[in-house]
Amino acid sequence: MWDKTMIIMLLEGIRDTFYMTLASTFFGYVIGLPMGIVLTLTDKGGIAPNRTVYRMLDIVINITRSVPFLILLILVMPLTKLIVGKSYGSAATIVPLTLAAAPLIGRMVESSLKEVGQGVIEAAVSMGARTRTIVFKVLIGEARTSLLVGVTIVLGTVLGYSAMAGVVGGGGLGDIAIRYGYYRYDTGVMLVTLVFIVAIVQLMQGAGMFAAKKLDHRNKE
Amino acid sequence: METAYIEVRNLTKTYSAKNGNVEALKSVSLSVLKNDIFGVIGLSGAGKSTLVRCLNLLERPDSGEVFIGGQNLLTLGREQLRLRRQKIGMIFQHFNLLEQQNVLANVCFPMEIRGVPVRQRKEKAMELLKKVGLEDKAGAYPSQLSGGQKQRVAIARVLANEPDILLCDEATSALDPETTKTILDLLKSIHDTMGITMVIITHEMRVIQEICTKVAVLDQGTVQECGSVTKIFNHPKSKAAKRLLLIRDTEEMADVG
Numbered sequence A: 001m002w003d004k005t006m007i008i009m010l011l012e013g014i015r016d017t018f019y020m021t022l023a024s025t026f027f028g029y030v031i032g033l034p035m036g037i038v039l040t041l042t043d044k045g046g047i048a049p050n051r052t053v054y055r056m057l058d059i060v061i062n063i064t065r066s067v068p069f070l071i072l073l074i075l076v077m078p079l080t081k082l083i084v085g086k087s088y089g090s091a092a093t094i095v096p097l098t099l100a101a102a103p104l105i106g107r108m109v110e111s112s113l114k115e116v117g118q119g120v121i122e123a124a125v126s127m128g129a130r131t132r133t134i135v136f137k138v139l140i141g142e143a144r145t146s147l148l149v150g151v152t153i154v155l156g157t158v159l160g161y162s163a164m165a166g167v168v169g170g171g172g173l174g175d176i177a178i179r180y181g182y183y184r185y186d187t188g189v190m191l192v193t194l195v196f197i198v199a200i201v202q203l204m205q206g207a208g209m210f211a212a213k214k215l216d217h218r219n220k221e
Numbered sequence B: 001m002e003t004a005y006i007e008v009r010n011l012t013k014t015y016s017a018k019n020g021n022v023e024a025l026k027s028v029s030l031s032v033l034k035n036d037i038f039g040v041i042g043l044s045g046a047g048k049s050t051l052v053r054c055l056n057l058l059e060r061p062d063s064g065e066v067f068i069g070g071q072n073l074l075t076l077g078r079e080q081l082r083l084r085r086q087k088i089g090m091i092f093q094h095f096n097l098l099e100q101q102n103v104l105a106n107v108c109f110p111m112e113i114r115g116v117p118v119r120q121r122k123e124k125a126m127e128l129l130k131k132v133g134l135e136d137k138a139g140a141y142p143s144q145l146s147g148g149q150k151q152r153v154a155i156a157r158v159l160a161n162e163p164d165i166l167l168c169d170e171a172t173s174a175l176d177p178e179t180t181k182t183i184l185d186l187l188k189s190i191h192d193t194m195g196i197t198m199v200i201i202t203h204e205m206r207v208i209q210e211i212c213t214k215v216a217v218l219d220q221g222t223v224q225e226c227g228s229v230t231k232i233f234n235h236p237k238s239k240a241a242k243r244l245l246l247i248r249d250t251e252e253m254a255d256v257g
């Protein structure tokens, strides 16, 4: 079973899994980071409270977060086809993955930014800081450790979703595991892909935590 | 007669909480002359923080007026207020430094906000750190400093914008008595050399005695008494002032005994 084509297939699976996970997480942050920032600013106690805006975003996030990923994947197929040109394969999977990641990211960013003390935000306001400065320097700057931990959690979740997309030919390691393990009863290949998936999650987790710790200056001795 | 540099008229502020409303300020009027070190004393919950936060509109009063240098802050637009705040410094009980930035970056922060070029920022920040006796801590992070050192960083930071007013909300309340004394001495010398009008909020009489020239006694959202420190210490009229003196005396007794 371990011929050259099999090895190439596995390597391509790893590449595709990385590609889908990283790209979707990136695009997820392009949408989710601003959402998290707006949620933080507009919530009561934020520096620009706005009930309507907060409630609207809050509801959108709650709704999209409650749609199971597989259903979301099928629901957005027309959109995927429009953007990517086809509805299967790893490039196509990025569309539903991004849409699933964005609201999760919005929430994670919101909760990270809300950990920043009211006092230091107030100090910046008292210095006459622009909202932009407060967002980047105070909120994101001070919450960076928590934000990075968030990134590692999102990466793990998105990778898990990407494997689920294997059911509909989504590409990557999950696709291989399902094709061989489920359709062909080849447990060996399935287990190998599983080991790779776990290893990748571990790797990303480790790198994220290392970076988070490295960048944290709050408890220096 | 001298004109007031900071003047508040009939300030009221009510907070609505779940278990009823709290009238934090009930028609408070005060004037602070240029160059005064003006103390506001009162027990916890008297409304001191609310009052001082109205002076730079961190808190907006429900009614009343806030004049700084003859200008009514409540009539300023967003951008004008933002620029005016750059000249009204504030220091806090819990210092409120950026924990993820080193001391130098913290002191540079207000200048960064104003758009001062990097080289100038750093030069000025080092100068200020020297002034507060922390030039050797420029690269340290707040978590590596003692409370007194953190407050010194906060003082260097607040001076970076050359404020004409300095608001201090319980700036020494998290510090031990000795450190309190050194911080108050520092504030006094800054006042004497830079001519900054100061408003010092505290619940401790000895802070007032140490550096203030005038004092207002605040209790349950109203000014009970206001005047020179010596006058109020020697001849307290209001119940609130007498009670604060009593607290001071029992604490001194406890210190001796």
Ligand SMILES: Nc1ncnc2c1ncn2[C@@H]1O[C@H](COP(=O)(O)OP(=O)(O)O)[C@@H](O)[C@H]1O
Binding pocket: B015, B016, B017, B022, B023, B024, B042, B043, B044, B045, B046, B047, B048, B049, B050, B051
């Ligand atoms: N944001 C707030 N929401 C509700 N109540 C508040 C708020 N801030 C202050 N208060 C209440 O207003 C009163 C005065 O508070 P404060 O100005 O902080 O007093 P002080 O600084 O003298 O201790 C207190 O009863 C306090 O509980």
Ligand SMILES: [Mg+2]
Binding pocket: B048, B049, B050, B170
């Ligand atoms: Mg207070």
